Amino acid sequence: MAAVTESGPRELRFAVIGAGMAGILSAITLKDAGFTAVTVYEKADRLGGTWRENTYPGLSCDVPSHLYCYSFAPNPEWSHLYSPGPEIQAYFERVAEDHGVTASCRFGDEVVRCEFADGRWHLTTAHGVHDEVDVVIAATGVLHHPRYPDINGLDSFGGAMFHSARWDHSVAIEGARVGIIGTGSTAMQIVSGIVDRAQALTLFQRTAQWVMPTVNPAYTAEERAAFARDGRLMEDLRNQVAQLFDAVSDGIIDAGSPQMQMIEELCLANLENSVTDPDLRERLRPDYRAACKRLILSPDFYASIQKPNAALVTSPIEGVEPGGVRTADGELHELDVLVLATGFKVDAFVRPISVVGRAGRELDQAWVDRPEAYLSISVPDFPNFFMLNGPNGPVGNFSLIEVAELQLGYIMQLVERLRAGESRQISATMEAMTRLEAARVEAAKNTIWSTGCRSWYLDDRGIPAVWPWPFSQFRAEMAEPKWEAYELR
Numbered sequence: 001m002a003a004v005t006e007s008g009p010r011e012l013r014f015a016v017i018g019a020g021m022a023g024i025l026s027a028i029t030l031k032d033a034g035f036t037a038v039t040v041y042e043k044a045d046r047l048g049g050t051w052r053e054n055t056y057p058g059l060s061c062d063v064p065s066h067l068y069c070y071s072f073a074p075n076p077e078w079s080h081l082y083s084p085g086p087e088i089q090a091y092f093e094r095v096a097e098d099h100g101v102t103a104s105c106r107f108g109d110e111v112v113r114c115e116f117a118d119g120r121w122h123l124t125t126a127h128g129v130h131d132e133v134d135v136v137i138a139a140t141g142v143l144h145h146p147r148y149p150d151i152n153g154l155d156s157f158g159g160a161m162f163h164s165a166r167w168d169h170s171v172a173i174e175g176a177r178v179g180i181i182g183t184g185s186t187a188m189q190i191v192s193g194i195v196d197r198a199q200a201l202t203l204f205q206r207t208a209q210w211v212m213p214t215v216n217p218a219y220t221a222e223e224r225a226a227f228a229r230d231g232r233l234m235e236d237l238r239n240q241v242a243q244l245f246d247a248v249s250d251g252i253i254d255a256g257s258p259q260m261q262m263i264e265e266l267c268l269a270n271l272e273n274s275v276t277d278p279d280l281r282e283r284l285r286p287d288y289r290a291a292c293k294r295l296i297l298s299p300d301f302y303a304s305i306q307k308p309n310a311a312l313v314t315s316p317i318e319g320v321e322p323g324g325v326r327t328a329d330g331e332l333h334e335l336d337v338l339v340l341a342t343g344f345k346v347d348a349f350v351r352p353i354s355v356v357g358r359a360g361r362e363l364d365q366a367w368v369d370r371p372e373a374y375l376s377i378s379v380p381d382f383p384n385f386f387m388l389n390g391p392n393g394p395v396g397n398f399s400l401i402e403v404a405e406l407q408l409g410y411i412m413q414l415v416e417r418l419r420a421g422e423s424r425q426i427s428a429t430m431e432a433m434t435r436l437e438a439a440r441v442e443a444a445k446n447t448i449w450s451t452g453c454r455s456w457y458l459d460d461r462g463i464p465a466v467w468p469w470p471f472s473q474f475r476a477e478m479a480e481p482k483w484e485a486y487e488l489r
């Protein structure tokens with residue numbers, strides 16, 4: 001840790017970029033800690049992030065709702081074990097309103113540049129607004145920038161076409177021939193969400209997915225009343241689910257673990273028992289290990305894809321034509337609507353914001369190979385710039401709310417040093433980041449994600465760009481900063 005030269009407590013001014021789950025959390029936490037100069041910059045016209053942008057039919061969380069909510073704002077009213085998207089959006093809006101976050105938000109303006117000069121961050125927005133702050137919390141999301149597939153003739157499609165995160169509700173699904181490209185969690189949810197409405201549904205599958213069986217029961221009015229009466233019931237439930245997720249996460253980091261074997265067996269039994277047609281069953285059978293790609297949890301995907309109006313197409317897509325999708329077997333699949341459930345650019349993080357750190361160091365340059373940050377939070381020479389859900393953190397089948405809460409608890413300890421005047425500039429040292437990254441890459445090679453599948457977890461080298469250790473280790477790491485990993489000026 002470098003010598004500290006400043007002293008005396010000081011007022012700090014904050015910019016939080018993004019008013020999704022993590023930005024709302026940041027604003028509430030900063031306010032609770034007594035900070036009053038906080039502006040949340042949100043480029044959209046309202047908060048919610050993921051849950052504002054994704055409105056496709058069938059959308060729900062796939063982490064149980066009583067875990068997929070803030071620890072300080074349990075919600076007795078969750079309708080289901082996995083509640084639908086609009087309910088989650090309403091939850092975030094309500095929590096933000098209850099905690100006075102909305103008043104700190106500046107909507108409809110995108111932060112385009114953050115430059116560190118004279119010991120402060122200078123922000124510029126697309127509308128030309130300038131702001132000067134001591135600390136930036138980047139809560140710009142991970143699954144945020146839609147990824148469009150590179151398919152011949154895509155733009156020539158004559159029907160309606162949109163990305164799953166840009167669902168066009170003016171387009172009728174009823175009576176339409178709908179094609180869906182992609183087989184991630186989103187595509188699976190859409191299949192179940194529209195199969196009973198569409199005249200015909202065609203799922204274009206490049207890679208089959210393992211599907212973990214689950215159920216999604218509604219909470220009864222009595223159960224919800226009991227949750228409202230006695231908060232401990234929700235706490236107990238949350239803890240139980242968290243423990244289960246911890247056990248699974250511990251298994252994922254060891255490809256040979258009993259947990260992975262159990263998941264594999266459950267997924268295999270689900271496929272064998274739920275899909276009756278042997279040909280369809282074989283086409284739905286993945287050729288890699290369960291949980292290598294993000295595990296799909298679905299109560300009804302197999303039932304939906306077996307409906308008479310549903311078809312699974314496994315012949316590779318050759319191109320898109322005005323009338324539909326042409327596959328390599330020569331067939332033209334005629335469509336009225338084409339849904340691109342093709343995921344997100346997962347390595348953008350805070351970009352495309354132009355971030356310039358100490359001595360003119362550009363983040364784009366620092367990340368020229370791939371994004372890196374010490375514990376996903378801090379980048380050397382970008383002092384007082386802290387990321388939530390930054391590079392190489394725990395993603396996958398976790399609650400990202402829990403992840404963000406832990407990260408923010410850690411960031412607040414860095415911020416307290418600034419407030420106390422013990423330091424004016426805090427950023428991770430290059431040595432700490434490089435050492436941790438080397439260990440992370442080594443550990444990642446033993447995980448289930450490295451067992452030979454193509455997934456969005458993998459970076460350009462084929463290394464899973466995620467936290468490769470048990471979740472308990474992440475929790476322990478987030479409990480308190482190792483100060484020797486930081487340069488404090």
Ligand SMILES: Cc1cc2nc3c(=O)[nH]c(=O)nc-3n(C[C@H](O)[C@H](O)[C@H](O)COP(=O)(O)OP(=O)(O)OC[C@H]3O[C@@H](n4cnc5c(N)ncnc54)[C@H](O)[C@@H]3O)c2cc1C
Binds near residue numbers: 047144
């Ligand atoms: C379909 C789908 C389902 C999911 N289901 C789950 C689940 O079940 N469980 C789970 O844990 N996670 C799930 N996730 C992940 C989900 O993204 C996170 O749980 C969480 O919502 C992320 O919150 P965030 O605030 O970090 O990012 P986001 O929700 O992406 O919010 C980022 C915000 O920042 C704003 N922003 C970005 N750049 C700028 C800028 N330059 N200037 C101003 N504003 C900016 C954006 O407009 C956005 O509002 C899901 C994601 C998707 C896409």
